Amino acid sequence: GEDVEQSLFLSVREGDSSVINCTYTDSSSTYLYWYKQEPGAGLQLLTYIFSNMDMKQDQRLTVLLNKKDKHLSLRIADTQTGDSAIYFCAESYYNTDKLIFGTGTRLQVFP
């Protein structure tokens, strides 16, 4: 069955880079997404990558995709305290627009 896995916690110092990792199972996924969830809020789309791309950069965010290993990562440069949140990766299910979410990685940024 489909399964998207993430590490549960990541703690970084303010100003450092953060790298959040995700492994997925559906090789037919068209898009892979990163969402951010702050306490008490819904999910905010951060960025997404098309499956035929290896990398996508958007300001402080860099997404790397390794299709062979089914590995997705999100790098946040110059991490700020406002980046503290839970980050979810998601894959589209069997080339549809349904999403399968990972368990989420809680990012804590300390001064």
Next chain:
Amino acid sequence: EAGVAQSPRYKIIEKRQSVAFWCNPISGHATLYWYQQILGQGPKLLIQFQNNGVVDDSQLPKDRFSAERLKGVDSTLKIQPAKLEDSAVYLCASVRGDTQYFGPGTRLTVL
């Protein structure tokens, strides 16, 4: 543009009671999803609507959960009767292109 609206934001009920959640998607978005997010987990799809028709309700526990989107705009999700394990955040999302936009969710606590 206005985002996805959900109400109420919080609800506390006793087991075996009934509860209903409301979602108003972004104007013009034909596809609408309901997700259940249990504490510490990623969102899990419950049901998908396209306009006022159900596309996929295979993950919806139909013995107690029901949902409708009568005029193809607003949607309601109902639980009757509620169980303790239904305690979760219920998220609504609407879709434009390949992107899902999430509402803030309704946090349900069943005592």
